[in-house]
Amino acid sequence: DHDDTVTPWALYDMVKALQDHPDADFLYSDKDSISETGECRLNALFKPEWSPEMLHSVNYLTHFNLMRTGVVRAVGAWDPETDGAQDWDIFFKVTAVARKVLRVPSIQYHWRILPTSTSTGLQTKPYAIMAQLRSQKNYFARKGLPAAVRRTDAGLFHIIWRLSAAVAEVFVLQDRSQAEAANVVNVLCVSNLDAVSRITVVHREEPGEVLLSFQAHLGDRFRLVRQDELDWAAISDAVDPDAGSVVILSGRALGLSGGIVDELVGWTQHHPEIAWVGALAIDPQGKVVEAGRVVADDGTSAPMFRGCYAHEYGWFGGALWYRNVRAVSEYAVAFKAEAFRSAVASLPPELRHSKEGLQRTCAAAVLDPTRRGLVNPFAVVYLPDEVGETWDNNGSKYWTDPYFNPAFSEVNPLRLKG
Secondary structure, eight states, X not given: OTTOEEOTTHHHXXXXXXXXOTTOOEEEEEEEEEOTTSOOEEEEEOOOSOOGGGXXXXXXXXXXXXXXXXXXXXXXXXXXXXXXXHHHHHHHXXXXXXXXXXXXXXXXXXXXXXXXXXXXXXXXXXXXXXXXXXXXXXXXXXXXXXXXXXXXXXXXXXXXXXXXXXXXXXXXXXXXXXXXXXXXXXHHHXXXXXXXXXXXXXXXXXXXXXXXXXXHHHXXXXXXXXXXXXXXXXXXXXXXXXXXXXXXXXXXXXXXXXXXXXXXXXXXXXXXXXXXXXXXXXXXXXXXXXXXXXXXXXXXXXXXXXXXXXXXXXXXEETTSOEEESBOOTTEEEEEHHHHHHHHHTSOGGGTTSTHHHHHHHHHHTOSTTOEEEEEEEEEEEOOXXXXXXXXXXXXXXXXXXXXXXXXXXXXXXXXXX
């Protein structure tokens, strides 16, 4: 844009990246904003590597971008009907066919904040909102995916999938008491169960009356499986061979957002590249427990955005964006059934009986570069205050995770390198 600036080294870094990666067709960098006079820098955004589903929440790729000319021409270049969001639209089209989409780390672009700039808010250019919506709908139409796109009152984009009947098998894992697990089943029963073929409660000890009562209500759609010790392999074996998706829910959940199964399973049922989808986990104060996890080379992981309010945005975006990640916890997650079975089969024996085994299962399910994991912010699980966890907070440990950024020296709260 004519009123913005780039760093003195921006072109050098891009050319060097192209020399190292000659198959790159789309390149992007981190960015920040500057005041009108250019004397103050603020609003830095440090980005993950190519995260296709994040682009449905925000045009995080802009700025500084290079696109291969031949690819831009091949996709039909700019569409006048998306004026106001023409960059978002061309990014959807080019990245869909690019051989490689490459992040070049470091801030290379300074977006100047002016009264008439979209950096001050979309209210300055209301026509851009309709163009953004059109760009999203065009993307799904080109991909042949049965998704509808709605803009929420908060200005977010909500992807809604058309579901087939009875495609998912739900497993509720008793965490502490059977009464808590029964509460989760109760919450499910007042939600839409059209996509659910069966609900299985994995419980400890003999089942009490509170669990047995569901058999009269749900009949063959309800099952009790006893495991005095959690066993992921046994859960995998218990999945119906005809199930298309497997949903895991923690028995400690206080509540679930309406239609949570539809929100999770829509992606796994219809999107061929999505191996699993996790929910946003929130505590009673409205703070984030987990919005996905960053994963180290040794397989250990740390929660993202722990302790932030869900609506907060900062150096790494926010918890209300669709976000590709390599792992989530067992709070609420849906897998493609075949991805779940194969990933569980690869677990080492010492992880078969631990909650960490589910995080490793997620990571194993996306080892194939054509498969991704996703956190869906429109699927929310509400957890009690006492969710406790420790992790290594050294940010450098997670720099090899493509969905993190080497600018950060700590994970929670995010801290920049000195």
